[in-house]
């Protein structure tokens with residue numbers, strides 16, 4: 001029962017979350033795909049797919065959108081999980097809705113907003129200024145919601161059990 005975890009990450013937080021999900025599902029049963037490093041992904045060996053991205057200036061990464069576009073029909077045929085890293089708690093729900101197409105959101109077994117991090121040491125000068133202005137944050141902060149990661153893992157595992 002192999003699961004592909006496909007993600008994009010600007011400063012490493014979604015990557016960190018993807019690795020935690022991998023640990024939860026079992027390293028031998030999962031493979032991580034960082035969309036920054038892979039050109040094409042063959043999903044055919046994978047029974048399940050998890051897709052994760054993060055929000056920057058209101059939108060999820062283009063790479064994530066492109067992946068979902070390219071594999072749209074295939075994704076609708078496999079059990080799917082969706083997760084999103086973002087820091088604006090007020091806008092999180094609408095950011096999630098904008099990040100993932102409606103058909104995939106409805107099809108997904110599990111959908112989680114995981115929270116995120118502001119990592120000033122990884123930001124360029126423009127990003128630092130933007131985060132200071134928009135979020136009013138002056139130094140690094142981590143708000144990864146481990147409970148949501150556990151829920152995602154549990155819901156995916158549960159769906160796998162049902163299928164057996």
Ligand SMILES: Cc1cc2nc3c(=O)[nH]c(=O)nc-3n(C[C@H](O)[C@H](O)[C@H](O)COP(=O)(O)O)c2cc1C
Pocket residue numbers: 008009010011012013014015053054055056057058059085086087088089091092095115116117118119123127128130131
């Ligand atoms: C320049 C910048 C812009 C951001 N814009 C938003 C935003 O519009 N909405 C939001 O909820 N979070 C926003 N965030 C928070 C990110 O989603 C958060 O830092 C996330 O953990 C990034 O994950 P990544 O390192 O995997 O890309 C922003 C962060 C940065 C650095």
